[in-house]
Amino acid sequence: MAKTLYIPPADRGFISTDAELAAVDASVRWPVLACFLTAVHWMVVGTFLLVYASSMTHPQDRFPILGYLIDLANNCSFFTYGHIWPAAVDALVYGWASTAGLGLAIWLLTRMGRTPARAPAALMTGIVFWNLGIATGLTGIFLGDSSSVELLEFPAYASWILWVAYALFGLWAVATYLGRKPGQNHIAQSWLLVALFAFPWLYAIGSTLLSTDLHHASVDLRHTTSNSAWVYPLPGSGVMQELLSSWYVHGLFTLWLAPLGLALLYYLIPKMSGLDLQWGSRAQLAFWTWVVLAPWTAVHDLVGGPFPADTVTVGLVFSGLIFIPVALIGMNLVGTSLRGEEQQGHHGGIVFPFLVISAFLFVIAGASEELLSVRAANQVLRFTIFRECNMFLWLYGFFSFAVFGAIYYIVPRLLNFGWRSAFLIKAHYYASLYGILLFLAIVGFGGIVQGLTLENTDPLVTIVNADQVTQSFFIASTLCLSLISLGNGIFALHLGWMFLDWLRQRVQGNRLASEILLEPYTPEESAKVTAGEVSA
Amino acid sequence: MNYPFPKFFVLILAAFMFTWFALIVLPWISLGHLAPITEEGSTDIKPWDVPGAAHQGEAVYASLGCAYCHTQQIRPANSGADIIRGWGTATDDSDEKKEITRRTFPRDYIWQHQVFLGNSRTGADLTNVAHRFTTAAQLYRYLYDPYILNGHSSMPAYRFLFIKQRISGLPSNDALVLAPADMPEPGWEIVPTADAKSLVAYLLSLNKGYHLPDESGPVAPPSKS
Numbered sequence: 001m002a003k004t005l006y007i008p009p010a011d012r013g014f015i016s017t018d019a020e021l022a023a024v025d026a027s028v029r030w031p032v033l034a035c036f037l038t039a040v041h042w043m044v045v046g047t048f049l050l051v052y053a054s055s056m057t058h059p060q061d062r063f064p065i066l067g068y069l070i071d072l073a074n075n076c077s078f079f080t081y082g083h084i085w086p087a088a089v090d091a092l093v094y095g096w097a098s099t100a101g102l103g104l105a106i107w108l109l110t111r112m113g114r115t116p117a118r119a120p121a122a123l124m125t126g127i128v129f130w131n132l133g134i135a136t137g138l139t140g141i142f143l144g145d146s147s148s149v150e151l152l153e154f155p156a157y158a159s160w161i162l163w164v165a166y167a168l169f170g171l172w173a174v175a176t177y178l179g180r181k182p183g184q185n186h187i188a189q190s191w192l193l194v195a196l197f198a199f200p201w202l203y204a205i206g207s208t209l210l211s212t213d214l215h216h217a218s219v220d221l222r223h224t225t226s227n228s229a230w231v232y233p234l235p236g237s238g239v240m241q242e243l244l245s246s247w248y249v250h251g252l253f254t255l256w257l258a259p260l261g262l263a264l265l266y267y268l269i270p271k272m273s274g275l276d277l278q279w280g281s282r283a284q285l286a287f288w289t290w291v292v293l294a295p296w297t298a299v300h301d302l303v304g305g306p307f308p309a310d311t312v313t314v315g316l317v318f319s320g321l322i323f324i325p326v327a328l329i330g331m332n333l334v335g336t337s338l339r340g341e342e343q344q345g346h347h348g349g350i351v352f353p354f355l356v357i358s359a360f361l362f363v364i365a366g367a368s369e370e371l372l373s374v375r376a377a378n379q380v381l382r383f384t385i386f387r388e389c390n391m392f393l394w395l396y397g398f399f400s401f402a403v404f405g406a407i408y409y410i411v412p413r414l415l416n417f418g419w420r421s422a423f424l425i426k427a428h429y430y431a432s433l434y435g436i437l438l439f440l441a442i443v444g445f446g447g448i449v450q451g452l453t454l455e456n457t458d459p460l461v462t463i464v465n466a467d468q469v470t471q472s473f474f475i476a477s478t479l480c481l482s483l484i485s486l487g488n489g490i491f492a493l494h495l496g497w498m499f500l501d502w503l504r505q506r507v508q509g510n511r512l513a514s515e516i517l518l519e520p521y522t523p524e525e526s527a528k529v530t531a532g533e534v535s536a
Numbered sequence: 537m538n539y540p541f542p543k544f545f546v547l548i549l550a551a552f553m554f555t556w557f558a559l560i561v562l563p564w565i566s567l568g569h570l571a572p573i574t575e576e577g578s579t580d581i582k583p584w585d586v587p588g589a590a591h592q593g594e595a596v597y598a599s600l601g602c603a604y605c606h607t608q609q610i611r612p613a614n615s616g617a618d619i620i621r622g623w624g625t626a627t628d629d630s631d632e633k634k635e636i637t638r639r640t641f642p643r644d645y646i647w648q649h650q651v652f653l654g655n656s657r658t659g660a661d662l663t664n665v666a667h668r669f670t671t672a673a674q675l676y677r678y679l680y681d682p683y684i685l686n687g688h689s690s691m692p693a694y695r696f697l698f699i700k701q702r703i704s705g706l707p708s709n710d711a712l713v714l715a716p717a718d719m720p721e722p723g724w725e726i727v728p729t730a731d732a733k734s735l736v737a738y739l740l741s742l743n744k745g746y747h748l749p750d751e752s753g754p755v756a757p758p759s760k761s
Contacts, residue, residue, distance in 0.1 A: 082601020148598035304611030
């Protein structure tokens with residue numbers, strides 16, 4: 001019996017050889033893990049809702065198998081498309097991407113500051129509230145309390161919870177950053193900080209100026225002061241709402257999610273490839289040009305609309321200039337990762353392939369924004385599913401792949417425990433990769449076809465024709481989304497399996513170790529326990 | 537990052553403020569004061585004010601997420617085919633019901649509590665939907681069964697906005713007249729709920745059948761009080 005009780009001391013395992021970093025990783029184990037686990041949960045929820053929403057846009061009489069779902073949606077307001085779609089997108093943007101982004105931020109901030117996290121309880125409270133806010137918001141949408149303002153659909157009672165959660169997190173982040181070890185500076189920190197400032201800036205303005213109460217107040221104000229030139233109704237009134245809304249939506253993608261993903265890529269790609277950043281001296285320039293130019297992609301949603309023409313013109317020029325940061329970031333990240341691949345052999349390792357794809361998709365997303373900055377292209381693509389292609393390029397493409405890579409890298413280091421199956425990782429990688437590439441190709445091309453139909457100069461062409469040509473792309477995109485959801489499902493199961501296995505072994509290990517203390521052991525075993533090699 | 541924290545923070549804030557000022561504050565200065573137009577010798581205001589039921593309908597429109605597939609904006613003829621699609625055509629309030637075709641301007645939206653310009657045309661533009669559906673009965677029927685006009689439409693049916701009830705006495709005025717296959721059994725009728733009524737009141741208020749001074753030249757200066 002005594003022989004089986006002997007637990008060999010692990011090899012170095014996954015813990016960093018740098019004792020300082022190992023201590024830092026250990027201090028954020030539970031907060032980061034909580035973020036990742038809940039984020040993956042929201043990813044599964046969001047992807048499922050997305051497949052459901054997408055399948056509802058099919059020509060319904062030709063898909064008898066969908067009959068039950070369609071009947072449900074037609075007869076119960078809970079399941080109508082206008083609820084499922086925003087719930088899916090919000091679950092993905094806030095639940096999946098933002099929660100995972102918080103996890104990334106916690107890990108990167110403490111790691112690059114080389115100081116163990118303080119006040120983990122405050123952080124955990126923030127994470128709990130964050131998830132509570134998302135759950136409340138999604139429930140609100142299903143119950144019909146959606147505000148229909150893109151990405152701000154969560155009703156006010158949910159926004160407040162998110163607010164409290166982010167305030168806790170933000171205070172913690174500022175304290176952690178200020179308490180870092182001096183001399184620890186990295187371009188990834190700049191990206192991280194801009195994201196952490198941008199979110200409260202965007203969310204505070206967006207959720208207050210676009211709140212329904214303010215809409216009412218501003219119209220009432222206009223009723224009472226309709227003839228005065230000197231009273232400006234509140235900025236949340238009239239078409240200003242749509243200006244603010246597009247500023248918010250594009251700000252959320254370009255100043256919150258993109259910097260979070262880039263922070264990770266700027267940290268991990270050089271680290272894992274063991275190479276210096278290619279064109280590293282341009283990284284600062286890329287950062288500042290991105291921060292100034294990228295939010296201008298907001299005007300992509302304004303071209304031709306009831307807005308001041310000069311705002312749109314200037315905006316198109318600025319957003320057209322984002323090829324500068326996109327090219328520089330591409331040279332930094334794609335250049336370094338390609339050289340890294342050359343050295344390590346094609347697609348070596350688990351984490352690196354995800355990061356390479358993420359870097360590539362960032363450049364493609366930038367190119368798609370660039371395309372929308374061309375007025376003629378924008379006119380055609382403005383109201384089509386190309387916009388979805390663009391959004392999912394950021395969300396499912398660039399950002400998700402960065403987070404997948406991050407989770408594959410970080411979680412073993414937090415748990416000192418390996419992934420369970422190389423096959424599942426491969427399956428996840430290929431399902432996600434082909435799913436997203438097919439989705440982007442189909443929806444992107446579908447957008448162009450739909451746009452050309454909508455912009456046809458023949459007056460006999462109607463919305464019915466446009467709907468018909470788009471429907472085949474809807475069906476194809478549902479299939480691609482199903483492939484993506486298969487990959488996501490595999491990933492979620494794998495993460496869950498790993499976590500439960502780790503928990504089980506931890507519990508068992510503790511039990512075994514306590515048994516060792518009760519058993520009479522041999523002198524060598526006794527020495528091992530004393531030396532701390534057998535954990536207690 | 538080589539900057540000290542406060543300097544970095546100030547630079548970031550400056551970058552944010554630049555976009556904020558140019559993208560939001562400047563347009564707000566030119567759009568914030570937009571007032572309705574009153575023509576000399578007339579008490580009518582343009583754009584037309586929106587009835588209260590329509591304001592309630594706005595909330596239903598938001599709650600059901602109609603804006604995810606329908607836009608409410610007409611681009612000028614030189615930047616899109618909206619006018620060729622016929623979406624820019626409205627009915628004026630004269631007895632002859634003349635047609636007015638034009639783009640939309642910021643002033644068109646000043647009475648709406650919530651503006652739904654929209655970003656997707658999976659469905660038709662609704663700026664002037666009241667020009668194409670002139671009665672509540674047409675809209676009720678379309679919401680109940682969108683496949684009457686296009687058998688393969690992507691639009692979901694909104695049957696939950698209607699209730700089936702037993703006819704007591706005379707049938708209701710707004711009972712739906714449906715295809716024979718969809719009609720309820722004798723003695724029963726399908727009637728719109730309060731939500732459906734306000735939604736339809738809102739849709740019927742969507743008709744920009746008036747001219748604005750904005751059509752000639754840039755946005756006109758505000759009227760003096």
